Amino acid sequence: MSDEKIKLFYWEGMYWDVSYDINGDPYPFALCPKQKCCCRLTRSREGRSPGEHKYLCIKCDFKITLNKPLESKGFDFIRIMNSLKYADAEIINIDGELIRVQRETKRDEDYWVDVKISKNKKGELQLMVLAGSRKAGDKTQLFLEPKKERLAYDQNNDHPSQVFTKVVGIFKNSRSEIHSKDN
Numbered sequence: 001m002s003d004e005k006i007k008l009f010y011w012e013g014m015y016w017d018v019s020y021d022i023n024g025d026p027y028p029f030a031l032c033p034k035q036k037c038c039c040r041l042t043r044s045r046e047g048r049s050p051g052e053h054k055y056l057c058i059k060c061d062f063k064i065t066l067n068k069p070l071e072s073k074g075f076d077f078i079r080i081m082n083s084l085k086y087a088d089a090e091i092i093n094i095d096g097e098l099i100r101v102q103r104e105t106k107r108d109e110d111y112w113v114d115v116k117i118s119k120n121k122k123g124e125l126q127l128m129v130l131a132g133s134r135k136a137g138d139k140t141q142l143f144l145e146p147k148k149e150r151l152a153y154d155q156n157n158d159h160p161s162q163v164f165t166k167v168v169g170i171f172k173n174s175r176s177e178i179h180s181k182d183n
Helices: 070-086
Strands: 009-011 014-020 026-031 041-043 053-057 063-066 099-107 111-119 125-133 139-145 150-153 166-170 175-179
Touching: 009 070, 014 070, 026 041, 026 070, 150 175
Parallel strands: none
Antiparallel strands: 009 014, 014 026, 041 053, 053 063, 099 111, 111 125, 125 139, 139 150, 166 175
16 A cells, blocks of 8 residues: 555535546545545435435535535536645746735734835736825835836825825945925
8 A cells, every 4th residue: 555645625514535537537536524424425315406416425424515516516626626726836027917926914903014016017026015104094005126226206296295105225336215395
């Protein structure tokens, strides 16, 4: 027997595993999700309404009603399982739209900040910082472009000095600041 640990996938309220036929085609099957049961689910003979598909575990009392046959759900599961290999894929933009690389949101009682790292239409990295005051209702949007060593803000929102005392962008070869005229 192999030392490799068996992996089950939990999806749609059931455990799933996959066998492969002689041609290498996948054959997904659902297992009972109750702890330490894991028996294959079978079609229930219980009455059902149109559009309902009922299944049960013959080992324990688990029952589940699905919106489509288990076989169809199984092939949906295969598609979802196969999509996992793309979870960390690099996205190459050929449409000219911004691509979000990373996003983080921080919450505070007085202020909020939302930071996104994306790529612009030319594929260059861009940092966007959206920040504001919960009490005053001020908000500003900043853009940092490391390649151009540029710091800018969105003219349609508040001036950064209404939210921050000063904003400083320190780049490899330069430094850029945004502050109120009083400073």
